Each structure stands twice: as structure tokens, then as C-alpha cells.
Amino acid sequence: MVRLRFAPSPTGYLHVGGLRTALFCWFYVRQQGGKLIFRLEDTDQKRLVEGAENGLIGMLEWAGIDLDESPRSGGESGPYRQSERLEIYNQYVRKLLEEDNAYRCFCSLERLEKLKDEQRAKGETPRYDGFCRYLPREEVRRRTDSGEAHVVRMKIPEIPETMVLNDLIRGSVSIETSKTEDQIIIKSDGFPTYHLAVVVDDHLMKITHVVRGEEWLPSFPKHLLLYRYFGWDPPQFAHLPLILNPDRSKLSKRQGDVAVEDFRDQGYLPEVLVNFIALLGWSPAQDQEMFTLSELVEEFSFERVNKSGAVFNREKLDWMNQQYIQNLELEDLRRRLSPFLAKTPYAGEDVTLLRKAVKILQPRLVTLVEIGERLSLFFDDNPEAMDPEVLRLLREDTSKQVLSVFIEQLEFIENLTEDNFRSVVKNVQKATNIKGKNLWLPLRYAITLEAQGPDLKLMVDFFGKEKCLRLVRRAQQL
Ligand code: GLU
Numbered sequence: 001m002v003r004l005r006f007a008p009s010p011t012g013y014l015h016v017g018g019l020r021t022a023l024f025c026w027f028y029v030r031q032q033g034g035k036l037i038f039r040l041e042d043t044d045q046k047r048l049v050e051g052a053e054n055g056l057i058g059m060l061e062w063a064g065i066d067l068d069e070s071p072r073s074g075g076e077s078g079p080y081r082q083s084e085r086l087e088i089y090n091q092y093v094r095k096l097l098e099e100d101n102a103y104r105c106f107c108s109l110e111r112l113e114k115l116k117d118e119q120r121a122k123g124e125t126p127r128y129d130g131f132c133r134y135l136p137r138e139e140v141r142r143r144t145d146s147g148e149a150h151v152v153r154m155k156i157p158e159i160p161e162t163m164v165l166n167d168l169i170r171g172s173v174s175i176e177t178s179k180t181e182d183q184i185i186i187k188s189d190g191f192p193t194y195h196l197a198v199v200v201d202d203h204l205m206k207i208t209h210v211v212r213g214e215e216w217l218p219s220f221p222k223h224l225l226l227y228r229y230f231g232w233d234p235p236q237f238a239h240l241p242l243i244l245n246p247d248r249s250k251l252s253k254r255q256g257d258v259a260v261e262d263f264r265d266q267g268y269l270p271e272v273l274v275n276f277i278a279l280l281g282w283s284p285a286q287d288q289e290m291f292t293l294s295e296l297v298e299e300f301s302f303e304r305v306n307k308s309g310a311v312f313n314r315e316k317l318d319w320m321n322q323q324y325i326q327n328l329e330l331e332d333l334r335r336r337l338s339p340f341l342a343k344t345p346y347a348g349e350d351v352t353l354l355r356k357a358v359k360i361l362q363p364r365l366v367t368l369v370e371i372g373e374r375l376s377l378f379f380d381d382n383p384e385a386m387d388p389e390v391l392r393l394l395r396e397d398t399s400k401q402v403l404s405v406f407i408e409q410l411e412f413i414e415n416l417t418e419d420n421f422r423s424v425v426k427n428v429q430k431a432t433n434i435k436g437k438n439l440w441l442p443l444r445y446a447i448t449l450e451a452q453g454p455d456l457k458l459m460v461d462f463f464g465k466e467k468c469l470r471l472v473r474r475a476q477q478l
Pocket of ligand 1: 009211212
């Protein structure tokens with residue numbers, strides 16, 4: 001049975017790259033009938049963030065990803081936390097030390113800094129020089145027993161060799177061991193580093209496929225060596241391509257949003273973000289862009305994940321979100337809008353009117369958070385005309401004519417509705433001989449103060465005759 005893990009560090013938010021990793025894992029396990037476990041990689045005590053675990057799991061749930069072996073799915077053992085497994089790592093480090101595959105290193109930070117500086121000055125890549133690798137056993141015991149601070153390093157073989165990884169995405173990848181150094185596996189605070197913990201945990205947790213970002217590719221020789229030292233078979237690996245900004249730099253917080261939480265808060269639908277992120281690096285066999293979760297589970301394969309970086313195209317995300325919103329049932333849209341609406345001044349407006357307004361806005365909403373600013377048109381009584389273009393047009397002679405004839409025409413009808421608005425405007429056209437843009441735009445500006453916006457006849461219907469009269473009269477004074 002396939003067993004995959006999502007193993008984030010507790011950074012305080014779920015990075016979109018992390019969501020992609022989790023999604024690819026989840027698609028695969030649900031397709032294969034396997035298991036996906038969650039493991040918090042919290043061994044870096046300097047980078048702990050309060051509440052990170054719940055936040056991460058909450059965002060996965062928001063995206064529709066359920067985890068196995070966690071209390072929320074009826075399991076008991078997970079989610080796993082590395083900080084609770086220190087004794088396990090220590091046990092395996094003892095084995096490495098006993099079998100001479102690791103050694104204690106007492107080098108001070110000053111010595112290491114100096115070494116780095118010297119190597120850089122010579123144009124070399126800084127790496128540990130193995131100073132403590134050959135300390136006499138007696139000395140090591142004495143210094144350890146006296147409680148001297150130290151780390152534990154794994155040994156890279158003395159005779160360089162080429163390590164080969166058969167990656168599910170990249171095929172065969174080779175790296176010389178001479179490119180790596182004697183990696184620290186236990187820090188001076190007694191916590192393991194990622195490299196040791198990941199290998200021990202993936203083995204003990206019976207992980208069959210390790211799926212992670214490309215940035216971990218250079219680490220695989222160390223990991224394969226550890227598997228060899230322990231006498232374990234390594235799992236399969238899939239290193240996912242980078243996610244890039246449109247300028248092809250690595251997607252970073254500085255250039256915009258990278259936290260899934262940000263996208264949720266801006267009103268992107270979870271199924272849209274999932275659909276969009278699934279296409280970052282994975283390409284479906286057929287020419288299709290919109291996928292449901294179950295289609296993604298069915299279609300996904302590691303063979304169709306690209307090696308090259310995937311550009312995060314915000315316009316495409318917006319387009320997709322708008323498409324999905326347009327296709328939602330009105331009730332569903334209202335339900336999804338409600339947390340956003342609650343934060344606007346319009347939360348207490350009449351339900352029927354709100355419903356009508358949402359229906360009018362549905363074809364134009366790009367994100368749910370826009371609802372606040374969009375509703376102001378419907379419910380704010382005296383919006384101010386700020387746009388100089390609006391003011392200029394309303395002050396033109398033809399506009400003034402259109403508006404005053406429109407007011408005259410309204411005298412003849414009882415109600416202004418979606419159905420009779422067109423014929424009223426036709427009458428204005430006949431009476432003034434003004435048509436096209438010069439006829440419609442002043443009316444739109446007068447009633448909505450916007451050059452673009454929802455369908456004018458729907459707005460007019462929403463406002464009704466009295467309010468339209470008031471708005472047009474106000475526009476005459478501008
Ligand atoms: N904790 C690592 C990270 O957050 C996970 C890498 C892995 O999946 O092996 O990047």
C-alpha cells in the first residue's frame with residue numbers, strides 16, 4: 001500500500017508550494033487507495049510558531065484535503081510531531097556513532113566561521129574540513145563526559161562516489177558525494193536536523209513515496225547514505241519543480257501573496273485555488289483546464305509533472321475564480337459570501353434586497369472580498385462622484401438633455417423596471433435624437449457613477465423609479 005506524508009515546518013502559514021505538495025500527495029494516495037499522514041517537522045526550535053499545526057491542518061481541510069491517522073479522521077497516532085520523537089532519533093544516532101558512520105564534533109562557532117572565511121577567500125565553497133573526524137576515542141569520551149558542547153556529524157565516505165537517484169519526475173539524477181560535507185545530524189541543543197529526522201521518520205513511518213520541493217534535491221546523497229548506513233531501502237522520490245513569479249524569479253513573499261490563508265481571505269474559492277495550484281507543474285493528458293477534486297484524483301500522475309519551474313499567473317487565477325463564481329448556485333454563492341458580508345456595513349440590509357444585489361453582481365465578481373465595495377453602489381445613499389471623467393461627461397450639453405428628458409419620461413410611468421427601462425430610453429432617444437454612447441453613458445453615470453458596472457437595467461430595477469429620479473436629479477447638479 002502506498003503511504004505518503006506531508007511534512008511541513010511550522011512557519012505560521014501554509015505556503016502555496018506546500019499546498020501543491022500536499023495536493024499531489026493526496027491525489028496520489030486517494031487514487032491508489034493509500035494513506036497520507038501529516039508530520040510536523042518542528043525540530044528547529046528557533047523557528048517555532050505558536051498554533052502552526054492547527055493552522056496548517058485547518059488550511060488543508062479548507063482545501064478539501066483530509067489526512068489519515070489523525071484524530072479528526074478517527075485515527076489515534078497522528079499527527080506526528082518530530083519534537084516528540086527525540087528519543088527515537090537519539091537511538092539511531094547512537095547506532096551511527098557505534099558503527100563509525102557519525103562522529104561528535106566539538107568545533108566552536110568561531111572556528112567554523114574562520115574556516116568559512118578562509119575558504120571563501122580562496123574561492124572555495126565553504127564546507128566543514130573534518131577536523132573532529134579523527135579525534136582519538138579517548139579524547140572524545142573525555143570531552144563528552146565532561147559535558148562539553150558538541151554536535152554530531154554524519155560521515156561522507158572518504159573515497160568520493162557518485163550517488164544516483166531515480167526520481168519519479170526527473171529520472172536519473174547523479175550527484176558526487178564530494179559536493180557535500182559531513183552534515184550535522186544532531187545539533188548542540190540535542191535536537192536532530194532535518195536530514196536525520198526525515199530519514200528515520202520516513203523509514204519508521206513506512207513511507208513509500210517522498211514528495212517534496214526541488215530545493216531538497218541536492219540533499220539526497222546525504223539521505224541515501226543514511227539509508228545505507230542503517231541498512232534500509234530508500235523510498236521513491238518525486239522532487240517537484242519550483243513555483244515562479246512571472247519574471248521567473250522564485251515565488252517569494254516579497255513579490256506578493258504566498259500564504260494560502262491570504263488567498264482564502266481575499267475570497268478565492270478553495271476549489272479554484274486547488275484547481276489552479278494542481279496545474280502548477282502538472283499537465284493533464286487532455287486539453288482541459290477546469291477540474292473537480294475527484295477528476296484531479298483520477299487524472300493525476302507523477303509522470304505528467306514537469307521538471308521546469310511553473311509560473312504563478314495571478315490573472316489566470318482571477319479568471320478561474322470569476323468563472324467558478326459565475327457558475328455557482330445563487331444560494332451557494334450567498335453562503336460563501338456571508339463571512340465576507342459580515343465584515344461590511346451592509347450585513348444588516350434587507351435580505352431580499354441583498355439577495356437581489358448579489359444576483360446582479362454574480363457575473364462580475366472576481367473574488368468574494370469585493371462584495372463590500374461592490375455593494376456600496378446598491379446601498380450607499382449618497383456616493384460621491386470622484387471620477388473627473390464622470391463629472392466631465394455629465395456636464396456636457398447632450399448629457400444634460402438626456403437626463404432632463406429621462407426625468408420627463410418617468411412622469412408617464414408608474415414603476416421603472418427591468419422590462420420597461422429600454423422603452424423609456426428609446427423614448428428619450430426619439431425626443432432628443434441622441435443615441436448610442438451619448439445616450440446610454442450619461443444615464444449609467446448618473447445612476448451608478450461608474451463607467452462600467454452591473455447591467456444598467458438590473459440596477460434601475462433594483463433602485464426603482466423614486467431612487468432613479470433622485471439619482472438623476474443629483475447628477476444634474478454635479
Ligand atoms: N520540512 C520540510 C519543508 O517544510 C519538508 C521536506 C520534505 O518533505 O522532506 O520543506
